[in-house]
Each structure stands twice: as structure tokens, then as C-alpha cells.
Amino acid sequence: xxxxxxxxxxxxxxxxxxxxxxxxxxxxxxxxxxxxxxxxxxxxxxxxxxxxxxxxxxxxxxxxxxxxxxxxxxxxxxxxxxxxxxxxxxxxxxxxxxxxxxxxxxxxxxxxxxxxxxxxxxxxxxxxxxxxxxxxxxxxxxxxxxxxxxxxxxxxxxxxxxxxxxxxxxxxxxxxxxxxxxxxxxxxxxxxxxxxxxxxxxxxxxxxxxxxxxxxxxxxxxxxxxxxxxxxxxxxxxxxxxxxxxxxxxxxxxxxxxxxx
Amino acid sequence: xxxxxxxxxxxxxxxxxxxxxxxxxxxxxxxxxxxxxxxxxxxxxxxxxxxxxxxxxxxxxxxxxxxxxxxxxxxxxxxxxxxxxxxxxxxxxxxxxxxxxxxxxxxxxxxxxxxxxxxxxxxxxxxxxxxxxxxxxxxxxxxxxxxxxxxxxxxxxxxxxxxxxxxxxxxxxxxxxxxxxxxxxxxxxxxxxxxxxxxxxxxxxxxxxxxxxx
Numbered sequence: 001x002x003x004x005x006x007x008x009x010x011x012x013x014x015x016x017x018x019x020x021x022x023x024x025x026x027x028x029x030x031x032x033x034x035x036x037x038x039x040x041x042x043x044x045x046x047x048x049x050x051x052x053x054x055x056x057x058x059x060x061x062x063x064x065x066x067x068x069x070x071x072x073x074x075x076x077x078x079x080x081x082x083x084x085x086x087x088x089x090x091x092x093x094x095x096x097x098x099x100x101x102x103x104x105x106x107x108x109x110x111x112x113x114x115x116x117x118x119x120x121x122x123x124x125x126x127x128x129x130x131x132x133x134x135x136x137x138x139x140x141x142x143x144x145x146x147x148x149x150x151x152x153x154x155x156x157x158x159x160x161x162x163x164x165x166x167x168x169x170x171x172x173x174x175x176x177x178x179x180x181x182x183x184x185x186x187x188x189x190x191x192x193x194x195x196x197x198x199x200x201x202x203x204x205x206x207x208x209x210x211x212x213x214x215x216x217x218x219x220x221x222x223x224x225x226x227x228x229x230x231x232x233x234x235x236x237x238x239x240x241x242x243x244x245x246x247x248x249x250x251x252x253x254x255x256x257x258x259x260x261x
Numbered sequence: 262x263x264x265x266x267x268x269x270x271x272x273x274x275x276x277x278x279x280x281x282x283x284x285x286x287x288x289x290x291x292x293x294x295x296x297x298x299x300x301x302x303x304x305x306x307x308x309x310x311x312x313x314x315x316x317x318x319x320x321x322x323x324x325x326x327x328x329x330x331x332x333x334x335x336x337x338x339x340x341x342x343x344x345x346x347x348x349x350x351x352x353x354x355x356x357x358x359x360x361x362x363x364x365x366x367x368x369x370x371x372x373x374x375x376x377x378x379x380x381x382x383x384x385x386x387x388x389x390x391x392x393x394x395x396x397x398x399x400x401x402x403x404x405x406x407x408x409x410x411x412x413x414x415x416x417x418x419x420x421x422x423x424x425x426x427x428x429x430x431x432x433x434x435x436x437x438x439x440x441x442x443x444x445x446x447x448x449x450x451x452x453x454x455x456x457x458x459x460x461x462x463x464x465x466x467x468x469x470x471x472x473x474x475x
Binding site: 170173 | 372374375377378380381382383384388392393396397400470472473474
């Protein structure tokens with residue numbers, strides 16, 4: 001990406017990320033940039049390392065080598081011997097707090113109601129008062145269309161509803177970047193629609209988003225940039241119109257052919 | 262009739278010591294068990310190994326032997342306890358080991374996604390444990406905890422070897438004195454009432470902590 005914008009507009013810059021699980025090298029030197037307001041979709045066959053890459057961005061996985069900058073500050077960078085060294089804990093906490101995450105399996109807190117799920121982090125982490133945060137949380141629930149479910153427990157909700165609550169829960173912390181790890185992969189097709197609609201809404205509000213997905217239509221229509229990954233490498237990247245319209249690489253063509261039938 | 266009243270009153274007096282041991286052991290062994298479980302799961306290797314050995318000894322040898330050890334063997338090396346302290350020490354150490362294993366299984370049964378969600382929301386380890394993991398763990402471990410608690414009611418009868426006049430020892434004394442089995446039946450009834458009350462309490466707790474289930 002030949003961007004001429006200044007450094008501050010980069011929300012995330014990753015350079016040369018390597019990550020292994022035991023002997024299995026999952027990421028083999030990945031670099032990417034995410035600019036303010038951009039929607040980056042990461043596509044690729046399963047096992048290509050795209051979920052691991054996303055999880056590295058917010059430190060759910062630790063990288064072996066490489067660097068990650070969040071809003072111009074180093075979350076992790078190589079020391080002189082070439083090994084990745086993370087920032088001190090309190091600095092890391094601050095950087096990670098500007099990223100919200102939505103998981104494939106939703107991961108709502110089952111022992112809390114929908115509203116309590118949204119209130120938990122603002123109350124505990126940001127030490128906001130209930131009076132401050134409750135109206136914000138209720139507004140978010142209205143936005144995802146689940147205000148009337150605010151007192152229900154997650155087990156009473158459909159998968160699609162749970163995922164929309166999970167999105168609202170992440171948004172309640174007012175993140176600058178939203179990370180989505182295959183947010184619709186655990187959902188029935190008819191429930192996928194409502195989650196994608198919520199995500200489209202977010203993109204329309206210029207939220208910076210990184211989305212690992214198998215939803216090719218979403219990647220094509222909503223993203224500003226698409227990365228195609230296979231075997232721990234970025235095979236091809238660019239504007240969705242180019243990637244989906246005239247992919248340059250054979251692997252991309254094969255993958256898209258399979259996905260789009 | 263008068264004799265029966267006297268028997269009931271004596272046994273009631275005996276059940277005071279039984280209840281005392283029961284309540285105090287529970288109050289100490291539950292939190293201790295939880296911390297042992299955390300240490301057992303700690304990434305600090307030596308700590309985890311020490312807890313492993315502790316749990317092995319406590320679960321692997323008879324509670325009776327542990328009681329005798331605290332009461333008779335420790336004084337020989339100069340460590341002396343009052344009757345009740347000796348009983349409490351042995352019971353607490355023993356039950357904490359059992360509770361620790363229950364809590365460990367409970368903590369490990371919470372999906373990793375719960376920790377990850379908490380982390381991405383910015384919760385600290387302590388907040389995650391206290392607000393997210395612990396409430397779910399309590400819900401999941403209540404049935405086995407209830408089992409162990411009922412066991413403890415009955416295990417308190419072991420203190421008769423320490424010459425403490427608990428419920429069962431009082432009953433036995435009366436039976437041996439009068440050659441009349443009534444006291445045993447009354448003692449049995451006392452145990453049954455105590456366990457019935459406990460069962461009812463745990464049932465309510467399970468309903469309370471399970472209110473989020475479908």
C-alpha cells in the first residue's frame with residue numbers, strides 16, 4: 001500500500017510478523033497497514049493463518065518476530081537480536097484498550113444479562129458510573145436492535161442476537177478499531193444477515209475495521225482493502241474490485257472460484 | 262418419657278460441638294481450597310508441584326490417620342493444640358484438598374473464550390477471576406461441593422477418637438450406659454435433619470446461580 005498519509009493516520013502498522021506454534025510456522029512475515037476509517041477484510045482458506053494474524057494484533061497471541069504499531073506507538077518491536085519485545089504492561093493496556101474484538105463464538109458472559117454484559121467493562125475498567133454508561137449502553141442496544149432483550153440472559157438469545165450483543169459490548173468501550181474474527185462462521189445463514197447488517201452500519205459510520213471472514217459478498221461490497229492469505233503469507237492484496245474482478249495470482253483465482261461457485 | 266427428653270437434650274448438646282466443627286471447617290477450607298486451586302494452576306512450577314503433593318497426601322491417606330497425627334504425633338515434637346484446634350486443623354487441611362480439586366476442575370471447565378473476551382475488554386486478571394470466572398465456577402461446582410459438605414457433616418463423627426463429646430460419642434455413651442438403642446436412632450435423626458437442611462440450602466443456591474441457564 002503506497003500511502004502518503006502521515007504516521008498518525010495509521011491505526012495499525014504491522015511489519016514482518018512471524019509466529020509459530022511449536023514447530024508449525026503459522027505466520028511467515030506478514031506486513032499490513034490499517035488506516036483510519038478503513039475496512040480491511042482478510043480472506044483465505046482455513047489454516048492460512050488469518051485468525052492468528054488478527055489475534056496477534058491485539059495480543060491474544062504473542063508474536064515471535066516483527067513489529068506492531070498501534071496509533072503510532074509500538075505495541076511490540078524487534079530488539080537488536082531480532083526477537084519481538086513487547087511494550088511495558090501499562091502501555092500495552094492503553095494501546096489494547098483502543099481495540100474492540102468480536103469472536104466467532106461470541107463469548108458473551110453467560111451469567112450476566114445483555115445489559116450487564118455491556119456495562120461490565122465500562123464500570124470495571126473505565127470506572128464510569130452507572131448513570132454515565134447505562135444510557136450509552138441502551139443506545140447501543142437500540143442500534144443493534146436488541147433493546148427489548150436487555151434483561152435477558154445470553155442463553156435465551158439466538159446466535160445472531162448474541163453476536164450483535166457482542167458487537168455492542170465491544171462498542172461500549174468506545175474503541176477506535178474493531179477486530180472481527182469470523183463473526184458469522186458459527187451462525188446459520190439466515191442469522192448471518194442481521195450480523196452483517198450491523199457491521200455494514202458500522203462501516204458506514206467510518207469505524208476502522210479489520211475483518212477475518214468467509215463472507216465474500218461482505219468483503220467485496222464493504223471493504224476498502226482486501227488481503228488474501230494462504231499458508232501464512234499474503235498472496236495478494238488490493239482494492240476489492242481488483243481482487244474480486246481480476247485477481248493476478250492463480251491461488252487467489254482458485255480460492256475465489258471455490259468460494260463464489 | 263423423662264429419660265427420652267434427657268437423651269435428646271444430651272445429644273443436642275453433643276450436636277453443638279459437631280456443628281461447631283462443621284461450620285468452622287467449612288468457613289476455612291472453602292477459601293483455602295480456592296487458593297490452593299489457584300496455586301495448583303499457577304504457572305510457577307514449584308508452587309504447582311507443592312500443591313500437587315499436598316493434595317495427594319491429604320486425599321491419599323485416611324482422614325482418621327491425619328487426625329491422629331495432628332493430635333498425638335505432633336505433640337511429641339512439641340507442637341501442641343487444644344482438642345478443638347487439632348480437629349479443626351486436620352479437617353480444614355483435608356477438606357481444603359478436596360475442595361481445591363473441585364475448584365480446579367471448575368476453573369478449567371470455563372472456556373478460554375471467556376478469558377479472551379475479558380482481556381480484550383481490558384479487565385485485569387483479578388477482575389476477570391472475580392467478576393467472570395468465579396461466578397461461573399461456583400455455578401458449575403455447586404453439586405460436587407454440596408456432596409463434600411454433606412460428607413463433612415458425617416466425617417465430624419471421627420472426632421470421637423479425640424475424646425470430644427460430639428453428637429455420636431454422646432449417643433454411644435448413653436447406649437452403653439442404658440443398654441438402650443434409642444439414642445442411636447435419635448442421633449441418626451439429628452444427622453438426617455442436618456443433611457436435609459444442607460440439601461435444601463444447596464438446592465436454593467443452585468437455582469440462584471443457575472438462573473442464567475436455559
